[in-house]
Amino acid sequence: MAVGGVTPTPSRGRGGALLTDLYQLTMLKAYWEHGMHETAVFELFVRRLPPNRNFLLAAGLAHALDYLEDLRFEPDELEWLGGQPGFPPAFVDWLADLRFTGDVDAMPEGTVFFPEEPLLRVTAPLPEAQLVETRLISLLNYSSLIASKAIRFRLAAPKARLVDFGLRRAHGSEAGLFAARAAYLAGFDGTATALAGQRWGIPTFGTMAHSFIQAHDSEADAFVRFARAHPENAVLPIDTYDTEAGASKVVEIAADLRAEGIEIGAVRLDSGDLAAHARRVRRMLDEGGFPGVRIFASGSLDEHRVARLADVPIDGFGVGTALTVSADEPALDSVYKLQEYAGRPRRKRSEGKATWPGRKQVFRTCERGRLARDVLGLEDEALSGEAMLVPVARAGARLRLDPPLEEIRDRVRTSLETLPAELRGLESARTPFPVEPSPGVREMAREVDRRSSGGDVGEGFAATVRPG
Known part of the structure; x- marks a missing residue:
């Protein structure tokens, strides 16, 4: 599979299926025991902007799709898991045949996005959609974090040559490699990391x-x-x-x-x-x-x-x-939440961490060449604006080759041109960019709340999680 216009080396740098949190496996075992294999919808999003950030930049989708296409438990992983308490042989045998067979919709790499907006949506049988949570967050969180940091350097120095020198300081070799790619797609001119040049054709400097x-x-x-x-x-x-x-x-x-x-x-x-x-x-x-x-x-x-x-x-x-290491803000508050299962919308109502239910889409409106508003709507809701999530995988396979990195860099440049001037600064804007839940999303939240608790708390929820 070509990545960024360059044929990669045979190893795509993926971790094994055990590169996950143990609780993904304990949940899978419970789902397996109770036959819970119906379709689930999960969405990955960032809860809030870090301080001094006015927007974020989507990156890491190519790595996420690599992971999903390659997902399988290797024999040594199954052997280890079978020796742990709570994982019987029949369950381990079932895991041996597990593959990702679901659908993925996502914002293309290089897209500007904001809090509460789905960066990626997974629709798959519940065990598959659940298992991939940890690795998807890891891949998309880190690359988007570094791309969002890198674009700040480009905003600070629009005409200067910028080169990534960070491999030796990164928290692990994979992080350093992925940072080189994320920085380049965000507008850096190259990297000192040789493998990034070999794998993705990124210009190298030394x-x-x-x-x-x-x-x-x-x-x-x-x-x-x-x-x-x-x-x-x-x-x-x-x-x-x-x-x-x-x-x-x-x-x-x-x-x-x-x-x-x-x-x-x-x-x-x-x-x-x-x-x-x-x-x-x-x-x-x-x-x-x-x-x-x-x-x-x-x-x-x-x-x-x-x-x-x-x-x-x-x-x-x-x-x-x-x-x-994105030294000033070393992490994004990225989460991956269940929004629908077995055809019914679901949502979390934890204090300060409530979510909007259902399959959602981001509808973006520009006025006079500048971003004006984003509306968080239901996937099938008739709303104006450009739909930002697009199909990228069906039945577990990519729909198309990854775009060349130059195409992603062009998307970044175009995105920056549409940003209002107050969002391009290095300090927090006085007024955050508006992202509003649609009437359909609000009504679905009310319906889910009535079904789960017998009370209408949708409006109170809307008041507590408004983006910004």
Whole structure:
């Protein structure tokens, strides 16, 4: 299966079926014992925006579909499970044949979304739909979290080159790999993660570590050797010892390298007062006759620091920790809730965590080229606006190949163009974007409440969970 326009390696990086919470398996056993195999509908959504976020960006759908298509219990997993208390051989044998056979509707990757809006809907026999909860949340939560963080860097630096440097700081290798993809689809220009280049065709960038320079007796010799080894990508870190002295050495060797047909592409700043160093280095390079040598900066950068460097002569930024762990807000409040079972709408009514029942759709309206409102309606409700969830899998299989990452990046750019200006800032907007439950959703909530408790509490529920 092509992913992002590039044929992936045989292993798609999925975890096994046991990469889940134990309670998924204990529930499956109870469903199995009582013959509860009718169709269930679950929806995955984010309850609320993190502080200083005005919107979120959908990502990770390709990973989720990989997981669903590959879902099966391997022999060693079944053997382990059979040795645990409460899982009899007949149940373990049943699990051996379990596959995901359901339908999936979802917002395409790169779509802007808001709290309470289904990012993904699963319609499948109850045991299948239940089992996949943990892994789906993990995959969509993380990729959407990082894409939503990455877009803040792009908003902070609309014209700069942005490169993901975060693999070594990520909480696990899978996280670092998925972060490279999420950041790229959100508008980064590339990544330092080599496997992301091989797997998805993401542009890769790499220079050298300070250790390369330290391994030489002369900083200038290190620069020359690296430039000759990589004449197409001569990017030189100049702050191993003294930033301005390093820049001076670059000017000294650049003319001789040019005579060999080698152009120094950029110098990298990674420490100290980046603004002050960048201004001095830019002046030295220009006066030395090398105005085409770019300046690239890295080192503990977040989007606010990048924004403060907007007027400084820095051409690009390498971003690591702040991106791949979303340092200021390291998680989304993502949930996956049952909305219908056996043809009847269901909803949770827990205090502060109530849900809207039924199969829902997001109907989006734009006015004068800007997002105006979203309505959370029933799937079959006749409402105006663009329907944001689209069919992506039927009977357990993708309906189409994953779109190329460039197509997703175009969707992100288009989405950003429709965002009202007040939602594009790095701080919380005074007025959250309006997302309103439709009359049909409100009435269904009232009906479910009457059926379950004999009382009409739908309006009270609506008042407590209004998005924003």
